[in-house]
Amino acid sequence: MYLASLERLALGSRLKALSDQFYGAADEVYRALGAPIESRWLPVLRYLWDTGPSSVTDVADAIGQTHSAVSQLTAKLVRAGMVRRRRDPGDGRRTVLTLTDKAQAALAGLGPIWCAVRRGVNASLGDQASRLLEAVAACEDALRDRPVAAAILAEHTTIVATPLEIVPYAPALREHFYRLNAQWLERHFRIEDVDRAVLGDPERYILRPGGAIFFARLGEDVIGTCALLQESPGVFELTKMGVDETFRGLGAGKRLLDACIAEFHRRGGHRLFLESNSRLTTALRMYEKAGFVMQPTIRPGSHYERADVYMIYQPQA
Structure with missing residues (x-):
């Protein structure tokens, strides 16, 4: 695989390709089983389902995506009838996102599918599934401690000065x-x-x-x-x-x-x-x-x- 030969230089591209494979597999499963959601909706929908009404900022911080990305996804979910925006009862200046009845019903019926997803990933990846999750968690922790852009720029400064x-x-x-x-x-x-x-x-x-x-x-x-x-x-x-x-x-x-x-x-x-x-x-x-x-x-x-x-x-x- 060409991207593999580039190693760290194409890390983002390799992760994007890997992410697309998982998204594609999940969407194929949802379509085959008649589930009325898309894989890219899951982080927002599941967070709101588990946590309750939340602001875009809260959702973005929780799932590790930018405010802009969550706002764009929210707009799609509103058009799909899965999410609605409303004023926070505790703070009228604040808008929160909440699941619609349609979304609640859809998510409530996904238990068997999510169970199959967990088992299917394990069947496909074997021990690599656990290793991958551990590696992702370790990368997330490392990036919080030192953002990669800052690290790259610091190394570039060192290289040009050497x-x-x-x-x-x-x-x-x-x-x-x-x-x-x-x-x-x-x-x-x-x-x-x-x-x-x-x-x-x-x-x-x-x-x-x-x-x-x-x-x-x-x-x-x-x-x-x-x-x-x-x-x-x-x-x-x-x-x-x-x-x-x-x-x-x-x-x-x-x-x-x-x-x-x-x-x-x-x-x-x-x-x-x-x-x-x-x-x-x-x-x-x-x-x-x-x-x-x-x-x-x-x-x-x-x-x-x-x-x-x-x-x-x-x-x-």
Whole structure:
């Protein structure tokens, strides 16, 4: 499932999709059994049934929805003949919501259906039903203590204030070389045999032949990598660049590219090239700005099936 791959980034969308499934199932059951309500009405109707006449504010606070959302739902319930508005006998300035006789009769007949809902959810989800309810309750408690928007904004402030570092290869970073490259390869293409070999043993295929590997690090997070592979004395390939999509927009790719070009010059290289794919338009623009020039044909003897772009570094004099 695509949304699952986005993890926390799409948490709201996943919960919305899950909520829609439960709403849809309940509505299907209500229709099949002739119950005159809709699933989205239940929180308001059940609260008024259990508590008695209440204001929109009271209902909203109790069921965890906004005042606007409850007001809109109330309007639908009034049109459906399930709820009416009236003045609070104890405070004439205050309007309360109360169930109509129609709603009272409808809810009174739903006992067997609600029992079937509880049993059906348990039959469908098994132990996951209890775990889900516990997790939802824990999330509700956590969000009351620290609203998620405030937490996200605080983390964003920390991220933009954290300096981006470019560091050389170290054995402890080896797994990130594979992870970062595999991430974009699997997203856009596939991991070819040559990728698998190089990514699995960068010391053998890049470092020992005279190459270099750099990483972009943001605090404790390793967010990007790029390699300089020496093909022959003085001839280098810019290769294996990957930036974690979660951290794009921080300039990590440009910083890594600059580090590799600087290392190429430091080693006295006389030719630097790269292979890429025409679909990667953002990366190609970055390479062109750095001084790489598009060649009319693909590189003779290219190792990559996906390569349809060949560029050579030609710095401005």
